Amino acid sequence: MADRNEIRDTFFLECEELLEALDDGLREIDGLISTENQDPETVNAVFRAVHSIKGGAGAFGLEDLVEFAHGFETALDFLRSGKLVANAEMLRVFYRANDRLLDLVGAARDGEILDPAESSDVLAALETMTAEITKDMPSDTPISFEPMSLDFDFEAVVTADAPGDHTNYRIRLTPKTALYIHGNDPAHVIRALRDLGQVRVAIDPTTIPSFKDCTAGQTHITWDMNFETEEPEHVLFEVFDFVESDCVLQIEPVDAAPDAIQLASSAQDLEKEPPAEPVNPDDSAAVSLSLVPPAAKPASSVAAPKRATVRVDLERVDRLINVVGELVINQAMLAQCAENAGITSRDVFATGLEEFKQLSREIQESVMAIRAQPVKSLFQRMARIVREASASTGKSVRLVTEGEATEVDKTVVEKLADPLTHMVRNAVDHGLELTVPRQATGKPETGTVTLSAAHRSGRVIIEISDDGQGIDRDKVRQIAFEKDLIPEGAELTDSEIDNLLFLPGFSTADQVSNLSGRGVGMDVVKSAIHTLGGRVSISSVPGQGSTFTISLPLTLAVLEGMVVDVAGETMVIPLSAILETLRPGHDAVHTLGTGDQVVSIRGTIVPIVDLAAAFGLRSAETYDAARVLLLVETEGNQICALVVDRIFDQRQVVIKGLEDNYGHVAGVVAATILGDGQIALIVDPDTVFENLQPIQIAPERLYASEG
């Protein structure tokens, strides 16, 4: 059985879903404002989301949350009943309430207490909205709220009342047919009275017609009761709560003794149960009248719930992923052994091994899927950032999201929040123009920030674009020069200028480690994405806007790689970076005056980088045609040709991080264990290339072995 803490977990988990539904719903409502024709089901769903949060919060005594949700719900109820019509101003308040609700839920979960000022502000704004309506219809209060119900609070009542103060009542109850139709029974009332005091019951025989006048389905009995209790009157009335509208009821306090006698004389044995009630009411909780035949027990007739979920400790999942990683290595090792033993691919063993390989890959994918999460929650958080940035800059901004269902590793979703926040804020802050210049250039007054996610060739691509002014390259150049990041008169391509934004020290403000703070450089964003195995690039068109593209691996645990030989060392190049492999003829390779070599491929000149030389495994040599060139694309969309000695294989490798033990090694992302037990470094083409670029902005960042 679930204990309270587990239910609490469920509540917060459910809150996340409800808040997501709320956000979705509000945006849908927002989109339909102009039509003045809302989908009632959407409005209902939005109402229900807030209502359910309130309900759950009440159960856990989260008063702040209850109070706020109640205010929000009241306004939504007006919308639902059509007393309010959605407009842009109203939606702004609803969004704000939505954000506040999110904060309150978060605070409740983490046991924090928020400054009540924002709640009061939002509640006041909500109230202003509804006050207009309520003042016209003062009698109509659709929801009267009582945070703690007193209906059943027996203890409080008992202590408030002096003990031993007996009161006698005479009660006369004539049920209508509806009482039975509604599933009630006078026996229930009698039983409830017994719980509260002494009750003597009789049927008034004068009300029973002769047998021939009895009609099936009609009620004919009137009950007379004498009730003696210490409970206050309202507790007594509560007993009749459920039946009062379905019966004729008289309750009057009387002087004790005489009435009891009078009542007793009127008919039957008072201690016996009424004939219609064969079960001893005192055992009621344990006894069931409507016995269910064993074959038709509800439990067995119940279909499986549609969306079954299991909550699993993340640590367990990670352990599983780790073991599956080992399994993949083990499978590679077996394959290697089989090859060494000279087993042919037609052998039964080889077939079995192939099957094993497929199965382990399937297991791996299934395990990865456990950690996968849609980026939707991340994008929804960005909606809020846009709203806040829009409010603080006074720019009118619309956020468009695409591909919200795209799934990414949970860690990626979590760690991407900060960089994305920063980039989205930048897009509003620096990317979009103010309203007046926008109008002047004939753009729509409202700027658009687009967030999109998609799977592309084994990676996740997230783009943040705006339709603003684009990067002011002259200004960027000027700042970079002033900060001593580029020499005067340096020849830079547009893309190189754009990439200056990512340089440490470019930011105009002091460096702060807190990403979500203001004035933090894009270099922090870049390195945050880098630690996720991702890359970020910029493209910008003056006057039309900028696009930041983040490319991330689907998982942080395995990588599809090409296993190569670099001067006798086995290394792995991520397949996602490789565009093609080639062996050019000598006439395609040219040596420049600086000693740098380039290769011309279909009319494009591409610099050649000898990996072995870059890692200091041998001194730079001229390109040897026996070697292979791997054409790789870097995050700056630049292409470079890496020289390797030989290609061994293409396979999935398990990533084993090096950073914990060695720190960051330029040119290397991680290591892996190959099938034969050998350890191979996984090359990071970006940093290899970056450090060998012809334009060296920060010379101290070069390899010692270079040159």
Added chain:
Amino acid sequence: MALQVLAVDDSRTIREMLTSCLTSAGCEVVVAQDGVEGLERLSGAQPDVVITDINMPRMNGFEFISAVRSGEQNRHVPILVLTTESADDLKHRARSAGATGWIVKPFDELKLISAIRRVAT
């Protein structure tokens, strides 16, 4: 024999709370997440008490109660409505839809059991 309860609520939290409270009180609990599912659970079964929320997607509590009352098998089953509002208006609507009684949220075990005791035979 244990009292059999069908609990209908779209909130997973509330479903879990009801199940937890009721099972610890010795009841057998079957849950459903809306009126449609509630009716499915009722077909072929005869619980002793039905507890239902009002605000639910697909089929709300009022519609659910009416459907139960107009059915054959469980037309007399006691139905308790779970509500956050103690407003009379809501009680009357529940009543006219055919509810037997109501439980005002937030509820605790005591409140739940005492409400069930008042309607279950």
